Amino acid sequence: xxxxxxxxxxxxxxxxxxxxxxxxxxxxxxxxxxxxxxxxxxxxxxxxxxxxxxxxxxxxxxxxxxxxxxxxxxxxxxxxxxxxxxxxxxxxxxxxxxxxxxxxxxxxxxxxxxxxxxxxxxxxxxxxxxxxxxxxxxxxxxxxxxxxxxxxxxxxxxxxxxxxxxxxxxxxxxxxxxxxxxxxxxxxxxxxxxxxxxxxxxxxxxxxxxxxxxxxxxxxxxxxxxxxxxxxxxxxxxxxxxxxxxxxxxxxxxxxxxxxxxxxxxxxxxxxxxxxxxxxxxxxxxxxxxxxxxxxxxxxxxxxxxxxxxxxxxxxxxxxxxxxxxxxxxxxxxxx
Amino acid sequence: xxxxxxxxxxxxxxxxxxxxxxxxxxxxxxxxxxxxxxxxxxxxxxxxxxxxxxxxxxxxxxxxxxxxxxxxxxxxxxxxxxxxxxxxxxxxxxxxxxxxxxxxxxxxxxxxxxxxxxxxxxxxxxxxxxxxxxxxxxxxxxxxxxxxxxxxxxxxxxxxxxxxxxxxxxxxxxxxxxxxxxxxxxxxxxxxxxxxxxxxxxxxxxxxxxxxxxxxxxxxxxxxxxxxxxxxxxxxxxxxxxxxxxxxxxxxxxxxxxxxxxxxxxxxxxxxxxxxxxxxxxxxxxxxxxxxxxxxxxxxxxxxxxxxxxxxxxxxxxxxxxxxxxxxxxxxxxxxxxxxxxxxxxxxxxxxx
Numbered sequence: 001x002x003x004x005x006x007x008x009x010x011x012x013x014x015x016x017x018x019x020x021x022x023x024x025x026x027x028x029x030x031x032x033x034x035x036x037x038x039x040x041x042x043x044x045x046x047x048x049x050x051x052x053x054x055x056x057x058x059x060x061x062x063x064x065x066x067x068x069x070x071x072x073x074x075x076x077x078x079x080x081x082x083x084x085x086x087x088x089x090x091x092x093x094x095x096x097x098x099x100x101x102x103x104x105x106x107x108x109x110x111x112x113x114x115x116x117x118x119x120x121x122x123x124x125x126x127x128x129x130x131x132x133x134x135x136x137x138x139x140x141x142x143x144x145x146x147x148x149x150x151x152x153x154x155x156x157x158x159x160x161x162x163x164x165x166x167x168x169x170x171x172x173x174x175x176x177x178x179x180x181x182x183x184x185x186x187x188x189x190x191x192x193x194x195x196x197x198x199x200x201x202x203x204x205x206x207x208x209x210x211x212x213x214x215x216x217x218x219x220x221x222x223x224x225x226x227x228x229x230x231x232x233x234x235x236x237x238x239x240x241x242x243x244x245x246x247x248x249x250x251x252x253x254x255x256x257x258x259x260x261x262x263x264x265x266x267x268x269x270x271x272x273x274x275x276x277x278x279x280x281x282x283x284x285x286x287x288x289x290x291x292x293x294x295x296x297x298x299x300x301x302x303x304x305x306x307x308x309x310x311x312x313x314x315x316x317x318x319x320x321x322x323x324x325x326x327x328x329x330x331x332x333x334x335x336x
Numbered sequence: 337x338x339x340x341x342x343x344x345x346x347x348x349x350x351x352x353x354x355x356x357x358x359x360x361x362x363x364x365x366x367x368x369x370x371x372x373x374x375x376x377x378x379x380x381x382x383x384x385x386x387x388x389x390x391x392x393x394x395x396x397x398x399x400x401x402x403x404x405x406x407x408x409x410x411x412x413x414x415x416x417x418x419x420x421x422x423x424x425x426x427x428x429x430x431x432x433x434x435x436x437x438x439x440x441x442x443x444x445x446x447x448x449x450x451x452x453x454x455x456x457x458x459x460x461x462x463x464x465x466x467x468x469x470x471x472x473x474x475x476x477x478x479x480x481x482x483x484x485x486x487x488x489x490x491x492x493x494x495x496x497x498x499x500x501x502x503x504x505x506x507x508x509x510x511x512x513x514x515x516x517x518x519x520x521x522x523x524x525x526x527x528x529x530x531x532x533x534x535x536x537x538x539x540x541x542x543x544x545x546x547x548x549x550x551x552x553x554x555x556x557x558x559x560x561x562x563x564x565x566x567x568x569x570x571x572x573x574x575x576x577x578x579x580x581x582x583x584x585x586x587x588x589x590x591x592x593x594x595x596x597x598x599x600x601x602x603x604x605x606x607x608x609x610x611x612x613x614x615x616x617x618x619x620x621x622x623x624x625x626x627x628x629x630x631x632x633x634x635x636x637x638x639x640x641x642x643x644x645x646x647x648x649x650x651x652x653x654x655x656x657x658x659x660x661x662x663x664x665x666x667x668x669x670x671x672x673x674x675x676x677x678x679x680x681x682x683x684x685x686x687x688x689x
Contacts, residue, residue, distance in 0.1 A: 149684070
């Protein structure tokens with residue numbers, strides 16, 4: 001899948017809100033790409049627009065999502081229906097809300113199968129039970145007959161994943177699938193995603209704001225800020241050699257068990273851009289401790305600058321300055 | 337595995353509990369009707385004694401004498417407490433007594449009138465649900481277009497029209513001007529209908545008389561539609577709001593993610609989940625529907641419980657009023673038990689309580 005200059009704007013009372021402000025991103029077959037950013041950075045808007053789930057009278061989506069020889073942004077709703085759930089599916093974050101409360105879990109999995117394949121009711125139900133077993137539900141036959149409210153949070157999220165996998169899609173978008181779960185269940189669900197990636201060769205886009213999750217499962221990482229990717233690279237590149245001051249600050253704000261104990265957790269000063277109007281220069285400049293006059297002129301291109309071959313960023317700092325910034329953000333006092 | 341007990345196992349117990357409350361409701365209601373009737377000015381005895389053809393020639397003394405005799409005969413000279421216990425005893429043994437006028441057995445009168453009213457209200461309910469659901473769903477799907485605005489406007493108007501106005505209007509238009517439909521009664525005498533269950537449709541099947549059905553439907557259309565329209569307008573609004581709410585729910589997005597078509601999403605996911613508030617409204621509105629049936633039956637001379645009730649009140653015919661009120665209350669209570677059961681059928685989350 002290739003994403004080119006994808007833009008998503010929503011009509012709001014104040015004007016047009018650019019949720020995604022021009023994104024270029026390639027998905028490689030079978031990889032697990034983590035999409036990282038604060039709330040409002042556009043990661044959900046980006047992923048929903050890949051299959052047109054945020055289409056609507058107030059949404060303006062432009063650019064290209066090339067997949068299977070066509071552009072999904074320009075595809076008709078009917079064409080998209082054939083792609084959704086079959087080639088690309090989504091695992092939503094709040095499984096209790098995302099599952100139909102009045103349908104048995106087995107029916108909801110079976111519906112996904114029967115929407116895209118000519119399968120009898122009974123066979124689809126059988127397959128649904130198998131899928132529930134495959135995602136690690138201990139008693140799939142019984143679980144299939146349960147309603148969502150009768151299952152635990154972790155089991156509901158597994159059901160969501162079983163629905164997502166039902167037609168063995170090429171791409172699975174997991175939108176913060178572990179946010180609502182406690183830590184042990186979270187680890188189990190991540191492990192499950194990793195296993196499915198390995199066994200089925202599924203390409204997974206994992207949306208998260210949790211860098212711990214990224215460190216655990218991601219192959220590649222794209223960091224988003226104000227509707228743009230500001231840095232992307234392999235997991236190790238981004239986590240251990242961050243190039244963009246925002247990524248550095250994000251990493252710095254992760255509390256560490258072995259770090260100094262302070263009364264306040266480290267935070268990035270200021271707040272992310274949420275307004276309709278955007279500055280002409282780097283969107284992070286107003287919050288950046290290392291910004292200079294040139295940062296306000298124009299948004300830097302997403303280019304390979306000082307990192308590895310696939311390690312891109314949008315920052316004008318030169319290499320020594322980056323080194324100082326990296327060292328600085330580690331020793332920096334807790335931001336106000 | 338953390339599975340709760342499947343709800344269906346507990347459901348019968350809930351039904352039993354709901355039904356157990358019915359006698360209590362009936363007792364409270366019987367008591368209220370008993371008191372209310374006796375608080376009304378005028379007594380059956382006065383009404384009977386004065387109402388006779390010779391009354392104008394009678395002297396005050398003769399009237400008083402008649403009243404005393406009538407009171408004695410009807411047991412109205414006993415203390416209120418005695419009357420009350422007799423009444424409760426009769427109700428408990430399903431003996432509703434006889435009409436003060438003509439001495440008809442009230443159980444038999446109700447046996448004829450109640451099926452007519454049930455037919456009328458159920459027909460009205462079906463029409464109202466059909467109109468309300470369709471217009472409500474269309475308005476929701478075409479939100480903020482002229483279709484939505486028009487539908488809502490018509491809904492509000494029909495919701496605010498009083499039954500008697502609508503009834504009289506439809507009689508004039510469809511009965512008198514256009515002569516499309518009959519406007520009086522339930523079934524023509526010429527058809528020689530011999531009631532068995534008193535439900536025409538059921539009797540037509542049991543007695544193998546299909547020719548009864550069409551005249552019966554023709555007689556039902558105007559009163560049932562009159563009764564239905566205000567409820568339909570109400571249902572339109574509820575359905576529209578409810579469908580809009582469900583459409584914004586996360587599981588509808590999941591259904592879209594699955595690649596389902598708009599129609600399939602509506603059928604399989606939206607309608608069932610948005611029908612809960614509709615069912616609530618049906619249960620509550622059934623009360624006002626019964627109230628409306630009293631008026632509608634009077635306007636259309638339809639031989640139902642409402643007609644019986646009005647005549648009973650006019651003549652201070654206590655047993656009839658008591659019997660009719662009990663019958664209406666029983667109907668209302670039973671409908672609401674059905675509504676509760678519908679809830680359980682529609683929403684599995686309610687079954688565990």
